Amino acid sequence: MSDGVKFHYDVDGEDFTSAGRASVMVKKTLRELGLSPEIIRKVSVAMYEGEINMVIHAGGGCADVEITENKVIIVLSDHGPGIADVSLAMQEGYSTASDQVRSLGFGAGMGLPNMKRYTDDMVIESEVGKGTTITMTVNINA
Amino acid sequence: MTVKELSERQEFSVIAMPEPEREVHGVYIGDLLSWVMGKASPDNAWITIMSNINVLAVASLCDVSTVILCEGVTLTDEIVSSAKEKGVNVLMTELSAYETAVLLS
Ligand SMILES: Nc1ncnc2c1ncn2[C@@H]1O[C@H](COP(=O)(O)OP(=O)(O)OP(=O)(O)O)[C@@H](O)[C@H]1O
Ligand SMILES: [Mg+2]
Numbered sequence: 001m002s003d004g005v006k007f008h009y010d011v012d013g014e015d016f017t018s019a020g021r022a023s024v025m026v027k028k029t030l031r032e033l034g035l036s037p038e039i040i041r042k043v044s045v046a047m048y049e050g051e052i053n054m055v056i057h058a059g060g061g062c063a064d065v066e067i068t069e070n071k072v073i074i075v076l077s078d079h080g081p082g083i084a085d086v087s088l089a090m091q092e093g094y095s096t097a098s099d100q101v102r103s104l105g106f107g108a109g110m111g112l113p114n115m116k117r118y119t120d121d122m123v124i125e126s127e128v129g130k131g132t133t134i135t136m137t138v139n140i141n142a
Numbered sequence: 143m144t145v146k147e148l149s150e151r152q153e154f155s156v157i158a159m160p161e162p163e164r165e166v167h168g169v170y171i172g173d174l175l176s177w178v179m180g181k182a183s184p185d186n187a188w189i190t191i192m193s194n195i196n197v198l199a200v201a202s203l204c205d206v207s208t209v210i211l212c213e214g215v216t217l218t219d220e221i222v223s224s225a226k227e228k229g230v231n232v233l234m235t236e237l238s239a240y241e242t243a244v245l246l247s
Contacts, residue, residue, distance in 0.1 A: 017196075020196065020199035020203070023203060024199065024202060024228070027203060037205065041203070041204070044203045045179045045203050048179070048199060048200075048203050049176060049179065104192075104196055105194070105196060106174075106175055106196075108176045108177050110174070110176035110177050110179075110180050111176045113180070114179055114180045117180065
């Protein structure tokens with residue numbers, strides 16, 4: 001299979017207000033490529049949740065998105081604190097978000113479960129003190 | 143019903159309406175953003191009291207037809223211009239979330 005379209009974005013960990021920029025750009029690109037609204041929604045919501053997590057929990061990171069003929073692959077990597085117990089973090093309602101972050105409407109503990117639900121495959125690799133890499137795949141069934 | 147038609151009702155005022163012709167189908171009420179992203183359907187009107195910039199990203203990514211700020215909540219001018227840029231409709235009302243939803247039923 002030929003190489004797909006690839007994008008790289010740096011996600012700024014300081015700037016809470018611009019968080020989501022990478023997801024919005026990906027959404028625009030998918031629309032231009034003519035993908036279905038359902039696929040676009042899955043990819044953009046999953047990526048936004050991941051992007052926000054990198055900002056609020058990991059001080060930023062980067063996002064790589066590859067779009068091939070039959071799937072969209074999103075790789076989010078950061079050098080934050082890592083996730084000690086991934087299965088706990090995956091539980092709906094589990095959150096370590098600060099009060100300040102909660103006052104903005106985050107911290108419901110629904111981000112990782114949403115990412116799992118909206119993608120066809122999700123792999124979390126995380127090491128405490130080193131960082132986290134999350135790879136998500138959304139299949140495109142034409 | 144379109145967002146424009148909705149905005150013409152006396153209970154609502156327009157904060158930003160870059161996409162007036164969008165159809166409203168159903169309602170989602172919530173303030174926790176991940177919850178909204180998990181549950182709101184495309185074309186829903188999203189009723190909330192949240193007014194920070196992240197609301198726009200969530201509205202745009204979930205493809206809701208309009209945000210309705212209830213209980214008299216408003217947006218700063220900066221966020222209003224960002225809503226116009228991003229193509230996110232935002233209406234406001236003095237009503238509670240419950241009263242707003244009843245009006246839309
Ligand atoms: N990239 C990351 N680095 C370190 N910890 C993370 C990262 N992503 C998630 N976590 C941890 O996993 C928990 C659950 O994440 P999840 O996205 O489900 O919820 P949340 O971000 O706390 O709230 P919500 O996403 O509902 O706004 C977080 O509170 C945090 O402790
Ligand atoms: Mg999260």
